Amino acid sequence: MNEREKLLRKLSEQQFAAWEAGLFLDTHPNCEDALKAQREYTAAAKELKEKYNESYGMLTHSCPNRGSKWQWVCDPWPWDLD
Amino acid sequence: MFVYEKKLQYPVKIKTPNAAMAKFIIAQYGGPSGEAGAAMRYLSQRFSMPYSELKAAYTDIGTEELGHLEIVGTIVHQLTKGLSEEELKKQGFSEYFVEHTTGVYPQSAAGDPFSAATLNVKGDLFGDLAESLGAEQKARVTYDNILRMVDDPDVRDPIKFLRAREIVHYQRFAECQRIAQEKLNCKNYYMYNPSYDGVRR
Numbered sequence A: 001m002n003e004r005e006k007l008l009r010k011l012s013e014q015q016f017a018a019w020e021a022g023l024f025l026d027t028h029p030n031c032e033d034a035l036k037a038q039r040e041y042t043a044a045a046k047e048l049k050e051k052y053n054e055s056y057g058m059l060t061h062s063c064p065n066r067g068s069k070w071q072w073v074c075d076p077w078p079w080d081l082d
Numbered sequence B: 001m002f003v004y005e006k007k008l009q010y011p012v013k014i015k016t017p018n019a020a021m022a023k024f025i026i027a028q029y030g031g032p033s034g035e036a037g038a039a040m041r042y043l044s045q046r047f048s049m050p051y052s053e054l055k056a057a058y059t060d061i062g063t064e065e066l067g068h069l070e071i072v073g074t075i076v077h078q079l080t081k082g083l084s085e086e087e088l089k090k091q092g093f094s095e096y097f098v099e100h101t102t103g104v105y106p107q108s109a110a111g112d113p114f115s116a117a118t119l120n121v122k123g124d125l126f127g128d129l130a131e132s133l134g135a136e137q138k139a140r141v142t143y144d145n146i147l148r149m150v151d152d153p154d155v156r157d158p159i160k161f162l163r164a165r166e167i168v169h170y171q172r173f174a175e176c177q178r179i180a181q182e183k184l185n186c187k188n189y190y191m192y193n194p195s196y197d198g199v200r201r
Helices: A003-027 A032-056 B019-025 B035-048 B052-080 B085-090 B094-100 B125-149 B153-182
Strands: none
Touching: A003 A032, A003 B052, A003 B153, B019 B052, B019 B125, B019 B153, B035 B052, B035 B125, B052 B153, B085 B094, B125 B153
């Protein structure tokens, strides 16, 4: 696993935890523990997402583009092997 | 609306291609218990859900299924990438190859193209909930069956993740059913409460 993949893995973990808390909250909207977990995981994910954007380019179309080329077109795409 | 995130929900990196596996794993791309049908089912059923918790759960689960569709497509793509004609032939991939080369086409393991006839949207709260619950169990069984056929850990790992998500989604839909049942009139012992709200006044 290279450095980019390591950071992506860390980001995915936080995003997944945040998503799972949110999904649980859909059917338990007043659960204080889940609300707290959702806040913590989304904050951690936000930080990692910004770090990824600075180092490796755009994760979503609305991320700020860095440099003189449109980064969205750059490889790798999620299904690529390399 | 939907916004694409340029990453998989769970990583896939398959070192050894194997078209024989791709041939049946594609079941979860476009088959009757697959992720395309799941996403279409929930994202369509949500429009007639009468309660806000259910609108949220259906939207989120349907959205997650689109992410799972991408994971299964990635598995099929990587399993068929870089094989020679001879290897593809030996691995039983000739029929698929003639139609689709190594493109990822939404079809069942038996080769039937994806069809919305594998799902229904009844516009009825308990009818649609029951279908959603059944769909999650059936998808979980398909992943169990795939795991029985596959020994490569690079393939098993993301399949195990997808299997676990079916179990969690079933749990959430069961809670949706409980929430809906609690909102019924206390004299109604049966799960019957049409979502159809009649003529707009």
